[in-house]
Structures are given as C-alpha cells and as structure tokens.
Amino acid sequence: MGIRYTVMIITIILYLLWMLWIGLRTRKWIDGMDDYLVAGREIGTITLSVGLFSIIAAGTTYSGATGLGYTHGMAGAIWGLSWATAAMLCAIFFTPLIRATGGFTLPEWLGMSYGRNTQIITSFPQTIGSICSGAAQLIGSAFILSGLTGWSYFTAVMVSGIVVLIYTYLGGLWAVAYTELIQGIFCIASVIITLAYLMFSYGSFDFLIANLEPSYFTYPGKLGWGPPQGNWALLTTIGCIFGYIMIVIPNTYIWTKTASSRSNKAATRGFIIAASLCVLFLTWPIAMIGMYGKAIGIEVQNSQMIFGAVIKNLPIGLDSIVLIGVLSAIMSTASGAAMGAGASATRDLYQTFFKPKSTPAELTIPSKIITFICWLFIIVLAIMFEKIGTLQMLGLSFAYFSVTFPAFVASFYFPTVKKKTVFWSVFISLIITTIYVFSMVWTINNIHPMWIGCGVSLVLLIIIHLFNKQELKEDMLVDEHDCDKIFNLISKGRTQLVYLIDETFQEGKYVQSAVDRLIERGLVIRQNNKGMGYQIFSLTEKGNEKAIYVNDEEKTLVAEYGIDAHCVTLLQRMESLIKTEGNSISFQNTKAMNNLISNDLTIKDLKILILFMNSKGALQLTGLMRASFKMNSRTKEILSKYGDIELRREAL
Amino acid sequence: MIDWKYSVIVYVIALVVTLVIAEKRIKKYETH
Numbered sequence: 001m002g003i004r005y006t007v008m009i010i011t012i013i014l015y016l017l018w019m020l021w022i023g024l025r026t027r028k029w030i031d032g033m034d035d036y037l038v039a040g041r042e043i044g045t046i047t048l049s050v051g052l053f054s055i056i057a058a059g060t061t062y063s064g065a066t067g068l069g070y071t072h073g074m075a076g077a078i079w080g081l082s083w084a085t086a087a088m089l090c091a092i093f094f095t096p097l098i099r100a101t102g103g104f105t106l107p108e109w110l111g112m113s114y115g116r117n118t119q120i121i122t123s124f125p126q127t128i129g130s131i132c133s134g135a136a137q138l139i140g141s142a143f144i145l146s147g148l149t150g151w152s153y154f155t156a157v158m159v160s161g162i163v164v165l166i167y168t169y170l171g172g173l174w175a176v177a178y179t180e181l182i183q184g185i186f187c188i189a190s191v192i193i194t195l196a197y198l199m200f201s202y203g204s205f206d207f208l209i210a211n212l213e214p215s216y217f218t219y220p221g222k223l224g225w226g227p228p229q230g231n232w233a234l235l236t237t238i239g240c241i242f243g244y245i246m247i248v249i250p251n252t253y254i255w256t257k258t259a260s261s262r263s264n265k266a267a268t269r270g271f272i273i274a275a276s277l278c279v280l281f282l283t284w285p286i287a288m289i290g291m292y293g294k295a296i297g298i299e300v301q302n303s304q305m306i307f308g309a310v311i312k313n314l315p316i317g318l319d320s321i322v323l324i325g326v327l328s329a330i331m332s333t334a335s336g337a338a339m340g341a342g343a344s345a346t347r348d349l350y351q352t353f354f355k356p357k358s359t360p361a362e363l364t365i366p367s368k369i370i371t372f373i374c375w376l377f378i379i380v381l382a383i384m385f386e387k388i389g390t391l392q393m394l395g396l397s398f399a400y401f402s403v404t405f406p407a408f409v410a411s412f413y414f415p416t417v418k419k420k421t422v423f424w425s426v427f428i429s430l431i432i433t434t435i436y437v438f439s440m441v442w443t444i445n446n447i448h449p450m451w452i453g454c455g456v457s458l459v460l461l462i463i464i465h466l467f468n469k470q471e472l473k474e475d476m477l478v479d480e481h482d483c484d485k486i487f488n489l490i491s492k493g494r495t496q497l498v499y500l501i502d503e504t505f506q507e508g509k510y511v512q513s514a515v516d517r518l519i520e521r522g523l524v525i526r527q528n529n530k531g532m533g534y535q536i537f538s539l540t541e542k543g544n545e546k547a548i549y550v551n552d553e554e555k556t557l558v559a560e561y562g563i564d565a566h567c568v569t570l571l572q573r574m575e576s577l578i579k580t581e582g583n584s585i586s587f588q589n590t591k592a593m594n595n596l597i598s599n600d601l602t603i604k605d606l607k608i609l610i611l612f613m614n615s616k617g618a619l620q621l622t623g624l625m626r627a628s629f630k631m632n633s634r635t636k637e638i639l640s641k642y643g644d645i646e647l648r649r650e651a652l
Numbered sequence: 653m654i655d656w657k658y659s660v661i662v663y664v665i666a667l668v669v670t671l672v673i674a675e676k677r678i679k680k681y682e683t684h
Contacts, residue, residue: 073656074656075656081659085666088666088667092670096677096681215653217655217656218653218656219653219654219655219656220653221653264678265682268674268678269678272667272671279664279667283663284656536681617682
C-alpha cells in the first residue's frame with residue numbers, strides 16, 4: 001500500500017493541478033458568450049475528434065464495456081460500437097446541418113424552427129438530461145477514487161467535482177475542449193497500457209481461447225439482439241445501439257461541440273475520426289480487458305468492478321497512469337455535460353426570457369454563473385443519489401434526451417410538421433417520461449425509459465400532425481433595418497444561418513424570422529425545403545435586382561467564390577502581413593491582429609470574417625487549439641483575379 | 653450466432669462507407 005498509494009496520490013494531485021492550470025490559461029481566451037459556450041467556433045478537426053472520443057470514454061464505458069467483456073466476451077464491444085454507429089449516423093445526416101444552423105444549442109434550433117415556446121420546453125429535458133449524465137459520471141468517479149485511494153465517497157465527489165467546477169467556470173468550452181484533448185490521450189493510453197500489460201503477462205489471444213468458453217468469441221453471444229425477442233433493456237444489441245443514438249444525436253452538448261467547430265468540414269471529419277478512434281480502442285480491446293479478468297480467474301461481486309480489479313494488478317506507476325485515464329474519461333464526460341446544461345440554460349432560458357437583445361460580451365458573466373449553478377446541481381445530485389448508482393442515473397439522461405429526438409429529426413427532414421405539433425408532443429411526452437422514470441417502474445418491468453421517452457414523443461408527433469391543420473402564427477417582430485442588413489449579408493455570400501447569426505450577433509430565432517420575411521417577399525430562396533439544401537439560401541431574380549454591389553466585378557466575385565469585396569481587401573492586407581509574420585498568423589497574435597482592425601472592424605468581427613472565409617475556402621485555418629490563418633492556392637487565385645477590386649471602385 | 657471477426661469486418665466497412673459519403677457531401681457544399 002505504501003509506495004503504490006503515495007505514487008497514486010501524487011499523480012492524481014499533479015493531474016488535477018494540470019487541469020486547473022488549463023482553466024487559468026483558457027480564462028484569458030474568453031471575450032464574450034460565444035467564446036464561453038462555443039469556443040468562438042475555433043475548434044479544429046483533431047481537437048474535436050479527440051474531445052468527442054473522450055466523451056464516449058466515460059467512467060460508465062470503462063465499467064460497463066469491461067463488465068460486458070467479463071460476462072459476455074467479445075459481445076462487450078457493442079458498447080463502443082453503438083457510440084461509433086451514432087457518431088457515423090450523425091456525421092452523415094446531421095453534423096453539417098447542425099453547423100449550418102448557427103444555433104449554439106439544440107433547443108435554440110428547435111426554437112428557430114418551431115418558435116419560442118418549443119425552445120423553452122425542449123430546454124428542460126436537455127438541461128435535466130445533461131445534469132443527470134454529469135451526475136452519473138461523478139458518482140462513477142467517486143466510486144473509483146474512493147475504491148483506490150480509501151477516501152470517503154463524499155471526499156471523492158468533492159475533489160473531482162470541485163476541480164471540474166473551477167476549470168469549467170474559468171474557461172468554459174475552451175477549458176473543456178483543451179482538457180478533453182489531454183484526457184482523450186490519457187484514455188487511449190490507459191486502454192493500450194492495460195491490454196499490453198495483460199498480453200505481455202499472460203499471453204496473447206491463445207490464452208483467452210484456452211481459458212474461456214467458445215460463446216465468448218461469438219456475436220451476440222449471451223447478450224442477445226434485443227426488442228424483437230422482447231428484451232427492452234439497454235444491454236442488448238439493439239437496445240445499446242438505440243440508446244447511444246438517443247444520447248448522442250439529440251444531445252445539446254454534442255450539438256454545442258459541433259457548433260464550436262471551425263467549419264462544416266472540420267465538424268464532419270471530427271465525428272468520423274472520433275468514431276474510428278472509438279472502434280479502435282473502446283470496442284474489442286476494452287472488452288478483451290474484461291475477458292482477461294475472467295480468464296485469469298479474478299472474482300468480483302459485480303462484473304462492472306472488473307476494471308478496478310485489473311488495475312490493482314498493474315505494476316506501480318502504470319496503475320497511476322491508467323487511473324488518470326479513467327479519471328480523465330469521467331471528468332471529460334462530466335464537464336461536457338455541465339457545459340451542455342449551462343449552454344442550454346443560458347441561451348434558451350436566461351437569454352430568451354431576460355436578455356434577448358444582449359451582446360455576447362454582456363452574456364459572459366451570466367453564462368459563467370449559470371454553468372456554475374448547473375455544476376453545483378450535479379455535485380448535489382451525486383452526493384444525494386449515491387445509492388442510485390451510475391447506470392440508473394445515466395438511464396435518466398437517456399430518457400430525457402430521447403424525448404427531443406423525433407422533433408430533432410422532423411426539424412431537419414420533415415418540413416410539413418407544424419410548430420404546435422412539436423410543442424405539444426414534447427410537452428406531453430416530457431410529463432409522461434418524468435412520471436415513468438420517477439415511478440421507477442422500469443427497474444421492475446425492464447423497459448428502459450428511453451423507449452418511453454422517444455416512443456411516446458414519436459407517437460404523439462404523428463397523431464397531432466395528422467389532426468393539426470392550423471399553423472401557429474409566429475409572433476416575433478423583425479426590425480426592417482435588420483431585415484435589410486440580413487438581405488445585404490446574403491447578397492454578399494453569407495448563404496447559411498451560421499454566418500448571419502455570427503455577423504449580426506443576433507439570436508437564432510430572430511435571424512431565422514428575418515430570413516423567412518425575405519423569403520415571403522420573394523427576395524431570397526432556399527436551395528431545398530429539407531436537409532442541407534434547406535440551410536443554404538440564394539437570391540431570387542427579384543433579390544438580384546435589389547442587391548447592391550460596389551461594382552459588377554463584386555457580383556461575379558460573390559457568384560464565383562462566395563465572398564465580397566470587403567473580404568478581398570482584408571485578404572490583401574493579410575497577404576502583406578503574413579509575409580512579415582512568417583507563414584501564418586495566430587488569433588492570439590494580438591499585435592498582428594490589431595494591424596488588421598479598423599474603426600468599423602473589431603477583433604471579434606475580424607475573427608468572424610476569417611472563420612467565414614475559411615468556410616468558403618478562401619483562407620486556411622490551422623492550429624491544434626487556437627486557430628492560425630494562412631493563405632492557400634484559392635486565396636492566391638482570388639487575389640490575382642480580384643486583387644484590384646477596391647482600386648477600381650475608387651476609380652468609379 | 654456469428655464469429656466476432658465478422659463484426660470487425662462490418663464496422664470497418666461501415667467506417668469506410670461513412671467516410672466516402674461524408675467526403676462527397678463536404679465537397680458538394682464546400683463553397684456554400
């Protein structure tokens with residue numbers, strides 16, 4: 001106990017201090033609510049993918065997947081495979097659309113599609129679901145910490161809880177993204193180290209074949225396929241895949257992560273790389289750790305304790321690294337849940353009710369305070385519901401997220417569904433699901449609440465849709481001046497909501513309403529009435545006649561490259577500056593950034609324009625954490641063709 | 653019951669198919 005205990009405690013303290021340092025460092029990067037909640041939309045592919053991976057690498061994955069490996073063999077891989085399935089589906093059907101909406105949270109988008117009341121009502125299941133998911137992780141981390149260090153459950157909750165609280169409060173999504181990157185690497189290391197040690201000590205695959213029943217190497221083995229055979233629990237093949245689709249796709253934190261990515265491309269690739277990492281490390285390898293536990297002959301009271309029991313056999317030092325991997329897995333998922341809850345409560349409740357016209361800077365402090373309060377809730381829940389356990393607490397979050405799933409799919413792919421239909425289906429199913437989960441009937445009849453949450457919501461949505469023929473009138477008033485401003489932006493290449501929301505600093509609902517007005521007037525048209533095409537606008541003939549350009553060249557510039565003359569002027573100034581600064585300029589290089597701003601272009605405007613030009617391919621963003629921009633071949637092409645556009649305007 | 657190795661093959665194929673579809677979509681909407 002002596003040396004092993006000391007090394008473990010020192011490692012944990014160093015790790016926690018590192019996390020706090022990240023919180024302090026990223027605090028300086030916050031310059032408005034958008035930085036706090038979506039990291040200024042600066043997150044790149046690698047950071048996003050490792051971050052997403054570290055979310056699935058939760059405490060419940062370590063205990064659940066190794067536990068399944070221990071009892072069912074290779075079928076335990078279904079835990080990670082289900083998450084990977086959800087991530088792949090998301091990458092194809094939802095990620096690009098989510099990024100294009102510009103919404104910070106999922107309820108915000110539902111508010112943009114179905115009105116203010118729907119935004120408010122959906123923010124409840126999202127916030128409750130996130131808080132339950134965070135509490136489940138905190139309970140898991142406390143069990144592992146107290147089991148390995150001898151601390152009391154309360155001390156363990158407070159230690160990991162307060163560290164997450166501090167760094168999340170200080171740096172918001174920036175701190176969470178930064179810590180997730182490091183945590184994801186530790187998670188990968190922990191699986192590799194544990195499996196390599198077991199293979200090295202006991203022998204490779206032949207050892208498992210010799211010591212385990214043949215059913216351990218078949219699929220689904222004893223696990224079973226699921227609902228067609230009447231088993232509605234989470235731990236069946238179909239149950240697990242459905243459950244992860246419910247907890248990944250209609251989850252406001254996953255939405256916020258997608259919204260924080262640099263571009264559509266970064267977001268989509270991020271999800272696919274995360275799914276690949278998950279398939280590589282959290283499927284058969286993590287199930288094999290449980291299988292080794294069984295083959296060695298380790299006896300545990302509950303199969304979910306097998307990972308902890310295996311760690312205890314590791315040599316001094318290695319066990320500490322693996323423990324840090326497990327702690328990382330838990331803290332990343334928990335801090336993500338806190339951010340999801342905080343983002344939804346701030347954007348969908350606080351801003352909607354109290355400060356609809358605020359600037360991002362004015363909302364920084366409220367975002368911090370609300371996220372802080374959400375995390376305090378998580379700590380209190382974890383302390384109060386120690387006996388409920390992680391899986392039941394996680395079950396609540398599955399149930400609450402699943403309530404919004406039918407509305408989420410409808411908002412992107414079924415344009416005929418009306419506002420009132422969505423509001424009432426979510427409202428009634430929220431009440432029914434709450435009664436169902438708190439009656440705890442599901443622990444007796446074994447029908448997991450996620451089936452009730454999604455099922456009731458879907459049935460209600462279909463029934464109300466069939467009978468509801470009246471469209472609820474949206475009462476949001478749009479200022480004429482803002483309508484003109486948005487029309488002008490669309491004519492200058494801002495063809496997705498995300499560009500309009502960022503450049504106008506307005507709420508999503510407001511911008512969406514302004515676009516709807518322009519469509520009603522026949523000035524703007526959507527490419528399609530559903531899917532990705534719905535998210536892309538263009539001008540109609542009437543709109544083209546009304547649009548004002550500095551000259552004809554700007555019109556062809558917008559048509560050809562999707563950017564306007566103002567962007568080209570900026571690119572010219574960047575070109576000469578990049579030559580003096582080296583190959584690229586970082587967003588953190590305040591001296592260079594200050595050279596690019598002017599009286600009518602603040603640093604924030606500049607960053608938004610750079611992100612916009614990156615999305616249009618006119619610039620390239622690099623950098624693991626904070627973005628740096630550099631020229632690419634398309635930039636050079638634009639400058640060679642349109643470099644003198646401003647000079648010609650002056651000549652005119 | 654199937655051999656676990658088939659589940660590996662199924663997921664590798666699924667990942668490749670996802671990557672191809674996603675890249676096509678990225679390309680389609682790249683400049684919008």
